[in-house]
Structures are given as structure tokens and as C-alpha cells.
Amino acid sequence: MSGAKRIYMDHAAGMPVDPRVIEAMLPYMKSLCGNPSSVHSFGQEARQALEEARTKVAESINAESNQSIIFTSGATESNNMAIKGVAHRNQNRGRHIITSSIEHMSVLNPCKFLMTKGFKVTFLPVDQYGFVDLTSLEEELTSETIMVSIMYANGEIGTIQPINEISQMVHRKNAYLHVDAAAANGQVPIDVNDEGIDLLTISSNDMYGPKGVGALYIKKGIQLAPLIHGGGQERGLRSGTENLPGMVGFGKAAEIAKEEMSTESERLKKLRDKLIKGLLDPIPHSFLNGHPTKRLPNNAAVRYSFIEGESILLDLDMKGVAASSGSACTAKTLEPSHVLRAIGLKHEEAHGSLSFTLGRQNTEEEVxxxxxxxxxxxxxxxxxxxxTPKELME
Amino acid sequence: MYSEKVMEHFRNPRNMGEIPDADGIGTVGNPVCGDMMTVYIKVKDNRIDDIRFKTFGCGAAIATSSMVTELAKGKTLEEAKKISRSDVADSLGGLPKVKMHCSNLAADALHAAIEDYEKHKGTKR
Known part of the structure; x- marks a missing residue:
């Protein structure tokens, strides 16, 4: 055991909250306790803080108006709201949805749920790097297709999708494009206008904000059915008294991410590339997962033949390093990651996979x-x- | 997640390696499932005189392999046949529930090695 040294490189699983974010949240957990729906000054102060947070989140993705942002409890709820909300409200236009085989469970499982309600869902294949097969997308899009849901980037292998191209194809068929950006927000610039995104899932903790808060961007004019009915908060799309400290924290986190992104992502890219090289070059039978350049600045995903991911994680943990693996042995389902299977890895290859996801506090010394x-x-x-082949150990 | 005893065996596995002139070899599991282990035994006067293992798999797979070699070493073949999966898990202070089925294969590998020995006894390998 190496004593005190502890290195956290599992930011895709959870991030620390930035101290500046905590600072911004504190007043809303201490003295200011109004309900944004109340008429009195306490309520109005809360309302103002809430709308400022909404503006900051809107600006971080270049949304046309802060009214396009609906706060939720996190990316899972945003994905559910987008998929089930659009499907239920727009089923008169068609009952076909397209997604990819490497989406997060909070996209895949709502889609599978809709299949039990008579919707047809197409799960697009991806190539060896994890890029969605655009030829298949083109073929599968029909006049029945109401929505396509594709992630901005994959948190496990880092691959960034060509959202612009996808958007053009989807819009030619008059379908909506929903993009789950939980892994990408705060890492790479996202511009919903420029990239032609109709609905966008973002989450606070993935940009050093508090857990338990996220948002769904909904382009003006798109109708969706709410998941949660009640007092009509969030334009009736998400009832329930607002989680004000969380939203304020999310706003601050989005503001910081926007300001610091270009410098920080350049720094992370250098660390990432050094880490990838250092994980692969000295070790035979080692491979990169995902694409060499079109990947998130913080993601280094590799795999080693002949060994299993959980035991690698345990060995790393004994030396103070936290990472994650797509091995079946680390999953509740005892199945290797669906993402690694979708990019064509055999079970035994997926077992030896390892993801390091870097963050603000990681240093070159740690790498x-x-x-x-x-x-x-x-x-x-x-x-x-x-x-292990005998000759490898000699 | 794992008991201290599991971690101790994972960190310092006992009897790891191969026996080139083994009297019995047993392999169970497969790499597709994520766990595969081979147990090698050397038998003398009906007792397990030496035992070694090689394992591909998670922490539980490695720790149970190490533990089964400790439990079996020096035992008569009859005694060793009685070592069960739950004996191995109990000796490690328990295993997470999800690992009980998939990664607790070490007793099976031991039994396969003994079976292999008995099948080939008297014949030259």
C-alpha cells in the first residue's frame, strides 16, 4: 500500500463539486428560504436566483432563450422526459424512434419501455470506434420517425459523434433530434443552434455542480408530455417545488465551465494523450478503446489482453488510483458493457477494459x-x- | 465489497503457478464468462503433496483459487473431494452474493484436477 497517495481518475462516474459552486449555493441553503412560487419578497428573491441560474445554463449551450431550459433531477430524468415526453405527445405523427446501441441506460430503457406501448424502436449499430452508422440512420429514417436520440459523446470510450451531420439527416425527415450530452457537457463546447439540436440533456454533476440536478433543453415549439404532474412548475413540464440550491449550483457550474473550458480542455487533452501513450506503449497486447482524436478531452480508455478488469481496478485501488472498467465482473448484470460489445469487442476483450476519466484536480505528476x-x-x-502466452512472461 | 481476507489472498495469492509434471490438471470456467482457472496437483501416497493454480478473473476468482489450494494441500484425495464451494467462501469470510455463483469456481477446479488424476492413474501422461 502506498499510504496517503490517492488519485481520482473516475470523473465519468462522479465529480467533486467545485468550491466556487458550493460558495454560490450556501446562501440558498442557509438564510434565503423562499419558495420561487410565492408572491412575497422571499419568494421573489428565490425566483430571481432561479431565473439567473436558468440563464447561465442556457448561455452555456447557446440556447435562444432561458425559457428553453427545464430543470430536472439529473440526466436520467432529462432523458426520460425527452424520450417518453416527445413520444407520448407526438404519437399522432408517428410511432417510430431511432437511437443507437451505445446510449446510456437512461435512454435505452425508456426506449424499451416504449416498445411495450406499441412504439417501434431502431437501435443503430456503431463502428469499431463507436461512431453511429450514418448509412443505417439514413435508411431507417421514415415519415413515421418522430425522434432520433443520439448521445453527444460516450463516457466510457470517449467517442464524440458527428452531431451536425446527424442533425441534418434527421431534420430532412422532419424528426426531432434529442442529444444526451451528460458525458460531454463541460468538456467540449456545445451549441444547440449551430449543431441543430432540438432537445439536449445536460447534468450538473458532470460539470462539477451538485448531484441531483440536471436540465433538458427544449427548442421552442416542441411539445412534450410531462412525466411528473403537480403544481405546474417548470412550465408545467416538471412539477414540484424547485431544488433552488441545486439549480443555483448548476448555474454557477455551467458559468465556470463556459469560462474555463478552452484552457482546461487543452490541458486535459495533453494529459489524456500522455496517459494513453503511457498505458499502451510499454505494455504488449494493449489497445485503445474509442477513437484516437475524436474523443472527450478527459477520456483514456484502454484494454489489456489475458487479464480481467475488476482485478486491475483492485490492484490500482491498492495503489491509491480510482478508475473504472466495463468488465462483467464490475456490473450488476454480470454482462460486459453494452458499449464495448457494440464496438465489436469479444466478451474476453471487453473484460480487460479500463477507463480513466480525468478532471480539474488531476496533475501531470498523477498521470x-x-x-x-x-x-x-x-x-x-x-x-x-x-x-497469457508463455513467451510473453519470459 | 470484499472481506479483508479476500483482499489479503488477492494481494498475496498462495501457491500461484504451474506444476510442469502435474499428476492431475483441472480447468473450469472460460474467458467468455470472465473467469477461468486451472488447478495442478501432485499426488503422493494418496495425499495432495503439491498444488498450484492459474486464474483469469476478478478479485473473488483469484482469492478463491488461492484459498482452495491452502485448504487442499496435505489432504487425502477423499478429504479434498469434500471441499465445497461454500467451504472456500466461508474460509474467506464470505463473498459478495453476486460473486457466489460466477467466481466461486475454485472447488470445481480442484475436483476436476482430482478426477483427472484418478482417470490417468497408472497410465503414463
């Missing part, structure tokens, strides 16, 4: 440390594995 310890970890586990 060097991980690079330094990895060869011995792989060697120890390969020595134990009956799959």
Missing part, C-alpha cells in the same frame, strides 16, 4: 504515477492468468 505503476500491475495479473 506519471499511473503510467509508472501500470506495467507491474498488468505483469502480476498476467503471471497469474492461464490465458
Amino acid at each position: 506519471d504515477y499511473v503510467i509508472r505503476i501500470m506495467p507491474d500491475i498488468v505483469k502480476r495479473l498476467r503471471e497469474m492468468s492461464p490465458l
